[in-house]
Amino acid sequence: PEKLVAKVVGVATMANKLARDDPRRVVHSFKVGLAITLVSLFYYFQPLYKSFGVSAMWAVMTVVVVFEFTVGATLGKGFNRAMATLIAGGLGVGAHHLANLCGKIGEPVLIGLFVYIFAAASTFMRFFPKIKARYDYGFLIFILTFSFISISGYRADEILELAHKRLTTIAIGGSVSLLINSLIFPVWAGEELHNSIALNMEKLGLFLEGFGAKYLKTTEDETNNSKDGNNKSSFQGYKSVLNSKNVEENMANFARWEPGHGKFRYHHPWNQYIKLGGLIRQCAYRIDALNAFCKPDIQKPQKFQEEIREACTKISLESSKTLKKLGSCIRATTYPSSSVNAHIVSSKAAVKSLTCFLTSSSSIYTTQNSDELLQIIPIATIASLLIDIVDCTEKIAECTYD
Amino acid sequence: PEKLVAKVVGVATMANKLARDDPRRVVHSFKVGLAITLVSLFYYFQPLYKSFGVSAMWAVMTVVVVFEFTVGATLGKGFNRAMATLIAGGLGVGAHHLANLCGKIGEPVLIGLFVYIFAAASTFMRFFPKIKARYDYGFLIFILTFSFISISGYRADEILELAHKRLTTIAIGGSVSLLINSLIFPVWAGEELHNSIALNMEKLGLFLEGFGAKYLKTTEDETNNSKDGNNKSSFQGYKSVLNSKNVEENMANFARWEPGHGKFRYHHPWNQYIKLGGLIRQCAYRIDALNAFCKPDIQKPQKFQEEIREACTKISLESSKTLKKLGSCIRATTYPSSSVNAHIVSSKAAVKSLTCFLTSSSSIYTTQNSDELLQIIPIATIASLLIDIVDCTEKIAECTYD
Numbered sequence: 141p142e143k144l145v146a147k148v149v150g151v152a153t154m155a156n157k158l159a160r161d162d163p164r165r166v167v168h169s170f171k172v173g174l175a176i177t178l179v180s181l182f183y184y185f186q187p188l189y190k191s192f193g194v195s196a197m198w199a200v201m202t203v204v205v206v207f208e209f210t211v212g213a214t215l216g217k218g219f220n221r222a223m224a225t226l227i228a229g230g231l232g233v234g235a236h237h238l239a240n241l242c243g244k245i246g247e248p249v250l251i252g253l254f255v256y257i258f259a260a261a262s263t264f265m266r267f268f269p270k271i272k273a274r275y276d277y278g279f280l281i282f283i284l285t286f287s288f289i290s291i292s293g294y295r296a297d298e299i300l301e302l303a304h305k306r307l308t309t310i311a312i313g314g315s316v317s318l319l320i321n322s323l324i325f326p327v328w329a330g331e332e333l334h335n336s337i338a339l340n341m342e343k344l345g346l347f348l349e350g351f352g353a354k355y356l357k358t359t360e361d362e363t364n365n366s367k368d369g370n371n372k373s374s375f376q377g378y379k380s381v382l383n384s385k386n387v388e389e390n391m392a393n394f395a396r397w398e399p400g401h402g403k404f405r406y407h408h409p410w411n412q413y414i415k416l417g418g419l420i421r422q423c424a425y426r427i428d429a430l431n432a433f434c435k436p437d438i439q440k441p442q443k444f445q446e447e448i449r450e451a452c453t454k455i456s457l458e459s460s461k462t463l464k465k466l467g468s469c470i471r472a473t474t475y476p477s478s479s480v481n482a483h484i485v486s487s488k489a490a491v492k493s494l495t496c497f498l499t500s501s502s503s504i505y506t507t508q509n510s511d512e513l514l515q516i517i518p519i520a521t522i523a524s525l526l527i528d529i530v531d532c533t534e535k536i537a538e539c540t541y542d
Numbered sequence: 543p544e545k546l547v548a549k550v551v552g553v554a555t556m557a558n559k560l561a562r563d564d565p566r567r568v569v570h571s572f573k574v575g576l577a578i579t580l581v582s583l584f585y586y587f588q589p590l591y592k593s594f595g596v597s598a599m600w601a602v603m604t605v606v607v608v609f610e611f612t613v614g615a616t617l618g619k620g621f622n623r624a625m626a627t628l629i630a631g632g633l634g635v636g637a638h639h640l641a642n643l644c645g646k647i648g649e650p651v652l653i654g655l656f657v658y659i660f661a662a663a664s665t666f667m668r669f670f671p672k673i674k675a676r677y678d679y680g681f682l683i684f685i686l687t688f689s690f691i692s693i694s695g696y697r698a699d700e701i702l703e704l705a706h707k708r709l710t711t712i713a714i715g716g717s718v719s720l721l722i723n724s725l726i727f728p729v730w731a732g733e734e735l736h737n738s739i740a741l742n743m744e745k746l747g748l749f750l751e752g753f754g755a756k757y758l759k760t761t762e763d764e765t766n767n768s769k770d771g772n773n774k775s776s777f778q779g780y781k782s783v784l785n786s787k788n789v790e791e792n793m794a795n796f797a798r799w800e801p802g803h804g805k806f807r808y809h810h811p812w813n814q815y816i817k818l819g820g821l822i823r824q825c826a827y828r829i830d831a832l833n834a835f836c837k838p839d840i841q842k843p844q845k846f847q848e849e850i851r852e853a854c855t856k857i858s859l860e861s862s863k864t865l866k867k868l869g870s871c872i873r874a875t876t877y878p879s880s881s882v883n884a885h886i887v888s889s890k891a892a893v894k895s896l897t898c899f900l901t902s903s904s905s906i907y908t909t910q911n912s913d914e915l916l917q918i919i920p921i922a923t924i925a926s927l928l929i930d931i932v933d934c935t936e937k938i939a940e941c942t943y944d
Contacts, residue, residue: 158669165669173662176685177654180693197690204661204686252579259606260575267560267567283578284606288599291582382827386788425784428824429831 167325168209175203175320179313198306202313207321212329212394214321218314219397220278225310228282229303231258232289239290255287273393329394333413334470336391340384340420341467343377347427348460378431381424388417451490458487569727570611577605577722581715600708604715609723614731614796616723620716621799622680627712630684631705633660634691641692657689675795731796735815736872738793742786742822743869745779749829750862780833783826790819853892860889 159166179199206217239250262279265271271279289303392410462483561568581601608619641652664681667673673681691705794812864885 154670155666158666165666169662169666172665172685173658176661176689177658180654180657180689200689200693201686204682204689252582255582256575256579259578260571263574264557264560264567264571268556280606283574284603287578287582287602287606291602382823383785383787385785421784422830425827425830428827 164209164325164327168327171320171324172203172207174324175207175317176200178320179203179316198309199313199316202310203317206314207317210327210329210332210391210394211318211322212391212396212398214317216274216394216397217277218318220275221281222307222310222314224278224281225285225307228285229289229307232286233300233303235286235290251290254290258286259283273389274396328398329391330398330410333388333391333395333410336384336388337413337416337420338467338471340381340417340424341463341470343381344420344423344427345460345463345467347378347431348456348463351430351456351460378424378427381421382428384417385421388414451493454490455487458483458490462487566611566727566729570729573722573726574605574609576726577609577719578602580722581605581718600711601715601718604712605719608716609719610796612729612731612734612793612796613720613724614793614798614800616719618676618796618799619679620720622677623683624709624712624716626680626683627687627709630687631691631709634688635702635705637688637692653692656692660688661685675791676798730800731793732800732812735790735793735797735812738786738790739815739818739822740869740873742783742819742826743865743872745783746822746825746829747862747865747869749780749833750858750865753832753858780826780829783823784830786819787823790816853895856892857889860885860892864889 202218202221206214206221208214208217235251235254239247239254242250262283266276266279285306392414395410465479465483604620604623608616608623610616610619637653637656641649641656644652664685668678668681687708794816797812867881867885
C-alpha cells in the first residue's frame with residue numbers, strides 16, 4: 141500500500157509539472173472533452189439520430205482521431221480524412237459497380253483483387269518521404285474506406301447512401317473539432333515553430349554567455365560556486381537543440397496547413413525556418429564539442445594563455461549577445477536592429493585581434509618553458525571552435541534577415 | 543502533357559529507388575494486401591456474416607490500422623487496441639448502468655459528464671512522456687471506445703453484445719495481422735535497431751578513414767581526384783547519424799514488445815542500445831565539427847605540420863578501424879575480438895606520441911618564422927578533436943562489451 145501511495149504521489153507530481161510547464165495542455169484536454177460531448181448530442185436528439193443512425197458514431201470517431209494539439213495538425217488530419225474518404229468512396233462505388241457486371245462468380249474474385257491491389261499500392265505509396273510527411277494519414281483512411289465500401293457493397297446495396305452518410309458525419313465531426321480547436325485558445329503550429337527557433341537561439345546564447353563568464357574566466361572568483369545549480373541548467377540547455385530536427389520538421393509540416401493568422405498574416409516561409417533550424421543545430425554541434433573541453437580541471441592560466449582567454453571570452457560573449465538579440469528579434473518578429481550587426485562586427489574584431497595576437501606572440505612565446513605548446517592546444521581548440529561559431533552566427537543572422 | 547509524362551517518370555524512378563533501397567517495403571505492401579483480403583472473407587462467407595453482421599468491418603479496420611512495418615510495432619498496436627477496447631468497454635458498460643439508475647433526466651446528463659471527464663483525463667494522460675512512447679494509441683482507442691459504448695448504450699440495449707462482437711472482431715483482425723506479419727518475411731524492430739547501430743558506427747568509421755586518407759595526406763596525390771564522387775558520399779554519410787535519435791528511440795520502443803527471436807533469444811538490453819546510440823551521436827557531433835575544417839584550401843604542409851599530420855592520420859585511421867570492427871562485431875553479435883582492443887591501444891599510442899612530439903618540438907619550432915603558430919591552430923584543433931574522438935570510441939567500445 142505504501143508503494144501505491146508513493147506511486148500515486150509520483151504521478152500527481154508529474155501531472156502537476158506537465159500542467160505547469162505548459163498550461164495549454166490542460167486547456168487542450170478540456171477542449172477535446174468539450175468537442176466529444178458536443179458531437180455526442182447527435183445521439184441524444186431523436187430526429188438527428190433517425191436520419192443518421194449508427195453512422196453518427198463516425199462523427200465521434202472523427203473528433204477523437206482528428207483533434208490534435210495544434211490547429212495545423214487538426215486541419216491537416218481533417219483534410220486528409222475528408223479527401224481520402226471522398227476519393228476512396230468514389231473508387232469503391234466504381235469497383236463495386238464494375239464487379240457487379242461480372243456475374244455471381246466473378247464478383248467476389250474481382251472485388252478481392254481490387255482490394256488487394258489498392259491496399260498494396262497505397263501501402264507502398266506511404267513509403268514516399270513527401271507523402272509520409274503530409275498525407276500518411278490520408279492513405280491509411282483511403283485503404284480503410286475503399287476496402288470497407290467495396291466489400292460492404294457486396295452485401296447491402298445501399299453503398300451510395302452509406303458513403304453519403306459517412307462523408308456527412310465526418311464533415312460534422314471535423315468541423316466541430318476545427319471550430320473548437322481554432323476558436324478556443326488556439327495553438328498555432330507556425331507560432332510554435334517560430335517560438336522554438338527563437339528559444340533555441342537563446343539557449344545557445346545562454347550557453348556561450350555562461351561559457352564566457354565561467355570557464356574562460358581566471359580562477360579568482362571561485363567563491364561564486366554557490367550559483368552552480370543555476371549555471372548547470374544553462375549549460376545543459378543547449379542539448380535539447382541537438383535533437384530538435386524532428387520536432388521542427390513536424391511543426392513546419394503542420395504549419396503549411398494553417399491559414400494566415402496573427403503575426404503571420406501572409407503566407408509564411410516555413411522553408412526558411414527549416415533552414416534556420418539547420419544552421420542553429422550546426423552551431424549546437426560545435427557547442428557540444430566545445431562543452432567537451434569544459435572540464436573542471438582546467439589549468440590556471442599562464443600569462444600568455446590569459447591573453448588568449450581574454451579574446452576568447454570576448455568572442456564568446458559577443459556571439460552570445462548576437463544570438464540572444466537575434467532570438468528576441470525573431471520572437472518579436474521585428475527586423476533585426478543594427479545592434480545585432482554591431483555585435484557581429486565586434487565578435488569578428490575579437491577574432492581578428494586573437495589571430496593577430498597569435499601571429500605576433502610567437503616571439504614572446506619562445507621565452508617560456510617548452511611544454512607550453514602542449515598547454516596551448518586546448519585553448520587553441522576552443523579558440524578555433526569559437527571562431528567557427530562566429531561563422532555560424534553570421535550565417536544565422538544572414539538567414540534571419542531574409 | 544509533357545510535364546505530366548515527366549512527373550510520372552519521376553514518380554516511377556522514385557518508386558524504383560525506394561523498392562531497391564529496401565525490398566522489404568515491397569514485401570510489406572503485399573503482406574498488407576494479403577491480410578486485408580483475407581479478413582474480407584468474413585464478408586464473403588454467409589454464416590460468419592450472420593453472426594457478426596456489420597461488426598465484421600471492425601476486423602478490416604483493425605488490420606488496416608494495426609499492420610505496421612515491424613513485428614514489434616504491430617504487436618504493440620494490437621495489444622494497445624485490444625486492452626483499450628476491453629477496459630473502455632467495461633467502463634462504458636458500467637457508466638451506462640450507473641446512468642440508467644438516475645432516471646430519464648439524469649441519464650443523458652450523467653453520461654455526458656462521464657464522457658467529458660474520461661475524454662479530458664485520458665487526453666491529458668497522453669502528454670506523459672512514458673505513456674506517449676508506448677501507450678499513445680491505446681489511450682486514443684480508449685476514448686473512442688468509451689464514448690462510443692456509453693453513448694450508443696443510451697440508444698440500444700445490446701451493449702454487452704456489441705462489446706463482445708467488437709472484441710471478437712478486433713481479436714480476429716489483430717491475430718490475422720500478427721500472423722501474416724510475423725510469419726511471412728518478418729521485420730523485427732530489434733534487429734533493425736541492432737543493424738542501424740552497427741551501420742552508424744561503420745559510417746563514422748568510413749568518414750574517419752576518408753578523412754585520414756584524403757584531407758590529412760600531403761597534396762602529392764591530387765591526381766586521384768577522379769574518385770571524388772565516391773568519396774563525397776562517404777563524407778556525407780555520417781550526417782544521417784546526427785539526427786538518428788528519434789528513429790532509434792522508436793525502434794527501441796517497438797522492440798520492447800517483441801518476444802525473443804533469432805539472434806536475440808533472451809530478453810534484450812534495449813537500454814544499452816539507446817546508450818550506445820547516444821555515444822555514437824556524440825562522436826558524430828565531433829566529426830561534424832571536424833568536417834567544418836575540411837576546406838579544400840588547406841595549406842600545403844610545412845615540415846613541422848607534416849609530422850603532426852602523420853600522427854593525426856594514424857589516429858584517424860586507427861579510430862576508423864576500431865569503429866568499423868566494432869560495427870561488424872555488433873552486426874555479427876560476436877564478442878569484440880582482441881584486435882579491436884589493439885586498435886584502441888595503437889590509437890592511444892598515436893595520441894601519446896603526438897602530444898610528446900608537441901612537447902619536445904617547441905624548440906624546433908622556434909627556429910621557424912613567426913606566423914607559423916597561426917598556421918598550427920587548425921591542425922592543432924583537428925588533433926584535439928581527434929583525441930576527443932578517440933575518447934569517444936573508447937567509451938563506445940566499453941559500452942559494446944557490456
